[in-house]
Amino acid sequence: MGSFTKWLGAGLGFTLGGPIGAAIGFGIGSLVDEFSIDDLTSEQKEYQQRVEESRSRGRINTQSGDFEMSLLVLASIVIKSDGKVDQRELNFVRSQFVSMYGKERANNAFKLFKGIIKKEVSSRQVCIQIREHMSHSSRLQLLHFLFGIAKADDYVSKSEVEEIRKIAGYLYINQQDFESIKAMFYDASGNAYKILEISTTASDDEVKKAYRKMAKKYHPDKVQDLGKEHSIGAKEKFQSIQAAYENIKKERGL
DSSP states (O other), X not given: XXXXXXXXXXXXXXXXXXXXXXXXHHHHHTOTTTSOHHHHHXXXXXXXXXXHXXXXXXXXXXXXXXXXXXXXXXXXXXHHTTSSOXXXXXXXXXXXXXXXXXXXXHHHHHHHHHHHTTSOOOHHHHHHXXXXXXXXXXXXXXXXXHHHHHHTTSOOOHHHHHHHHHHHHHTTOOHHHXXXXXXXXXXXXXXXXXXXXXXXXXXXXXXXXXXXXXXXXXXXXXXXXXXXXXXXHHHHHHHHHHHHHHHHHHHHTO
16 A cells, blocks of 8 residues: 555646546545555545645646656556457557556556556546646657557457547647558558658658657657656657658669
């Protein structure tokens, strides 16, 4: 119980309030299989006290834990979008959290996630809260993670794609960026061009220019404020950009 309390008390800013805060509170209250009733009551009281303290200070800035909580809530929405909760998708969430945060922190996050996933959450309200406090680069990182979840069961359903598309719109991520990140998870013809956000008829100079632009947009340094634990996903996006460029160069004999 102590490690969970310590984890939950670290690095939360804007997610203490609003719809994300409500989902976290619901998740805590759903942990009946993990803790005793006395423990849960104590946990909820401590969390509520932190919410009140945050409101009194007017603290709405983004902390390292806010990205983590935003991921948990959005992941729960996407996983449920096809009408079922697939164990492979749950395993992907857990493995991603282990790789980013380490086993102990990931275990705590997953405990909370199992509670959050039971709650019906408005993706629009959650995304409004996120976009008010999180940079565009961080929001792109969230989208990349969500496609990874959807692909974890080796099949991205139409409902999952549409849910992620809707989330992207609410996060003010444009259609080009959405299609670019989506293409990183498929091996279809022409996807290298989609990743670089250009057409197959682009000139060689336009290809080079697009690569430089996208490499700058997705450089891991863009999300360094989130902490080193998020560098893995950022590097994956960056490597997808590099691979797309190399494929096009090879195809064109550049």
